[in-house]
Amino acid sequence: MESNADWGSRGGLPQAFLTPGISSFSEFLKDFAPDYLPGGRTLPAGAASAKDIAPHGTTIVSITFPGGVLLAGDRRATMGSMIAQRDIEKVFPADEFSAVGIAGTAGLAVETVRLFQLELEHYEKIEGVTLSTDGKANRLATMIRGNLGMAMQGLAVVPLFAGYDEETGQGRIFSYDVTGGLYEEHDHYSVGSGSVFARGSLKKLFRPDFTAEDAAIAAVQALYDAADDDSATGGPDLFRKIYPVVAVVTADGYRRLPDEELSTLVAGVMDARREVPDGPRSPLR
Amino acid sequence: MTTPFYVSPEQIMKDRAEYARKGISRGRSVAVIFYDKGILFVGENPSRALHKISEIYDRIAFAAAGRYNEYEQLRIAGVRHADMRGYVYDRRDVTGRALANTYAQALGTMFSEGAGKPYEVELAVAEVGEKAADDQGYRVTFDGQVTDIRGFQVLGGAADAVTQVLESSFEENAALETVLNAAVDALGRDGTEPRTLTPNQLEVAVLDRTRSRVRKFRRITGPALAGLLGVDADGDGNGKGKGGKDGEDGDGAAKQDAPAEAELGDGDVLGAVDDLLDEGDSSES
Numbered sequence: 001m002e003s004n005a006d007w008g009s010r011g012g013l014p015q016a017f018l019t020p021g022i023s024s025f026s027e028f029l030k031d032f033a034p035d036y037l038p039g040g041r042t043l044p045a046g047a048a049s050a051k052d053i054a055p056h057g058t059t060i061v062s063i064t065f066p067g068g069v070l071l072a073g074d075r076r077a078t079m080g081s082m083i084a085q086r087d088i089e090k091v092f093p094a095d096e097f098s099a100v101g102i103a104g105t106a107g108l109a110v111e112t113v114r115l116f117q118l119e120l121e122h123y124e125k126i127e128g129v130t131l132s133t134d135g136k137a138n139r140l141a142t143m144i145r146g147n148l149g150m151a152m153q154g155l156a157v158v159p160l161f162a163g164y165d166e167e168t169g170q171g172r173i174f175s176y177d178v179t180g181g182l183y184e185e186h187d188h189y190s191v192g193s194g195s196v197f198a199r200g201s202l203k204k205l206f207r208p209d210f211t212a213e214d215a216a217i218a219a220v221q222a223l224y225d226a227a228d229d230d231s232a233t234g235g236p237d238l239f240r241k242i243y244p245v246v247a248v249v250t251a252d253g254y255r256r257l258p259d260e261e262l263s264t265l266v267a268g269v270m271d272a273r274r275e276v277p278d279g280p281r282s283p284l285r
Numbered sequence: 286m287t288t289p290f291y292v293s294p295e296q297i298m299k300d301r302a303e304y305a306r307k308g309i310s311r312g313r314s315v316a317v318i319f320y321d322k323g324i325l326f327v328g329e330n331p332s333r334a335l336h337k338i339s340e341i342y343d344r345i346a347f348a349a350a351g352r353y354n355e356y357e358q359l360r361i362a363g364v365r366h367a368d369m370r371g372y373v374y375d376r377r378d379v380t381g382r383a384l385a386n387t388y389a390q391a392l393g394t395m396f397s398e399g400a401g402k403p404y405e406v407e408l409a410v411a412e413v414g415e416k417a418a419d420d421q422g423y424r425v426t427f428d429g430q431v432t433d434i435r436g437f438q439v440l441g442g443a444a445d446a447v448t449q450v451l452e453s454s455f456e457e458n459a460a461l462e463t464v465l466n467a468a469v470d471a472l473g474r475d476g477t478e479p480r481t482l483t484p485n486q487l488e489v490a491v492l493d494r495t496r497s498r499v500r501k502f503r504r505i506t507g508p509a510l511a512g513l514l515g516v517d518a519d520g521d522g523n524g525k526g527k528g529g530k531d532g533e534d535g536d537g538a539a540k541q542d543a544p545a546e547a548e549l550g551d552g553d554v555l556g557a558v559d560d561l562l563d564e565g566d567s568s569e570s
Binding site: 025 | 334336339340341358359361362364365366368369371372373387388390391394500
C-alpha cells in the first residue's frame, strides 16, 4: 500500500480516492489511512492501564417525549480523583435529526463523535439521501466495535444515540456496550458513571405525556441526582453559569437549549431543591 | 522486429484532445453564475437521481458536463478529498482552490500519461464566500487546465452558443430570479431552434451565503423552482410525486417516467446513462 502521509501534498488524486463503491467515510479511512481511525492505533504492549491518565466524561441521560427525544449531559470530566475539566461538552448533533452523547474516555469519545458526524454527512453527500435512523445507529455500533482493543486497556467509549425517526415521527434511543452491542431503549435511558442514580431518578419522574420542556426538567433533575451521589458527575454550577448541555431533536431538527432558557429551568429546579433537597417525591401508591 | 509507425507527440495530444472534446460536446450544458447572495448552478438534466450538480463541502459545490460515470467518479473523489482534509485539519481549511488544483492535477495526469482514454469531462468547482467579493469559481478542463470563473461559466456541449447569449444578459450582483431566468433562457438557445426549458428538465442548485446552516448548498426543485421561473408548478403535465413542502432538497423521490426513452439494448449501460442525461439527442456516430 502506498504511503498515505503525503496525501495532501502530492497533488492529483491517490487511487483510493477514485475507487468506487464505498459510501462510508470510516470504511474509506480504514483502507486509506487507518491511523486516523480512533480505534486504529495500537497501544504499547504491557503498558499499565491508561484509565487514570486520560480524562473521563461521565453521565448522559436521554428521554423520549411525544414527537421527539431529548439528550442531556453533565459538564464534568475527571482524571482519577481530579476534575480534569468542568465545562466539557459531551452531547453533540450527529446530523440534522439525531444527537449523540458520549461517556468514557473523553479524547477518544470526541474523536469518535467527529468521525460519526462526518460519516453521516459523507454518506448523505455521496448517496444523495440520508441514512435511516436504524442505519445511523448501526454505523455507530460498528465504530464502537472497532474500539474494543482500546476498551480492553481501559479506554472505553460508551455512546448514547438519540434520533428523531422521520418515518414514524417518534424519538428513539439506542444504547451501546463496549463491544459494539446495540440495544434500543424505550422511554428513557442513561449511561456513564452516574447513570445508576440518574436512571433511578428518571424511573420515578418519567411520564409518557411529557412535553419537551417537561423532559428538559426531568433531565436536569436526573443529572442533579447523579451528581448528588456520584463524585465524577458535575452538578449545575450557578456561580460560573455552567449548566448541563440539553438538546432536543424533533421534526424541526436538532436544537440545543440556549443558556438563557436553561438558567431559568435550572434555577427552578434548584429553588425547589432548597425546600426538598432530594427533589420531587413521587406518589407512594 | 516490426517498427511501429512514428506518431508525433503533437499528433497524439491532438487526437486525445479531439476525442475528449467530442465526448464532452455530446452532453447538455451546465451554467455556473455568481449572483448577489451566492452562486447559482443550472443544468439541463431530466433525471432526478443522476446529478450533474452536487454538494462537496460546506461552501463548495461541483458541476460537471460530459460522461456521467467519469465525472461521478471525480465527484466522489472530491467529496472524499474535502472530507479527509476537514477531518484531519478543520472545516475552515477545506477550500475550493485546493480542490480545483487537485482535479487539475488528476485530469492533467490522466490526459497526458494515462494508458487508457482521456476523461471526457469538464468540471466547475465554486466556493461561496462571506461576501460577494470573496466568491470563487474554477473551471477545470479535460486536460487539466484551470481557469478562474469571472461572473459566469458555461460547461459542456454548446458552451460557446450559451455563453454568447449569457454575455449579453449578464450583470453583476443581480438577484437570483434574474440570473436564473437568464441562464434558463440561454441554455435553451444551444441549437438552431430556441427551446423553452421547463422546471422538470432542469437541475438547479445554489450556494447561498445567507443560509444559516454551515452547509450552504441547497437544491431548488418543484414549486420553488417553478415560482422562480414564473411558471405553473406542473405546467408540463408531469405529476410531481410529492413535491416537497417548500421544494427544498426534494431529491429523494425517484422519478419513474423519464428513463422510458433511453435505449438499454446494446449493453453499454454507462453509455445509456449518458444518453439519458443528454436526453437521447446524440445519435451514435
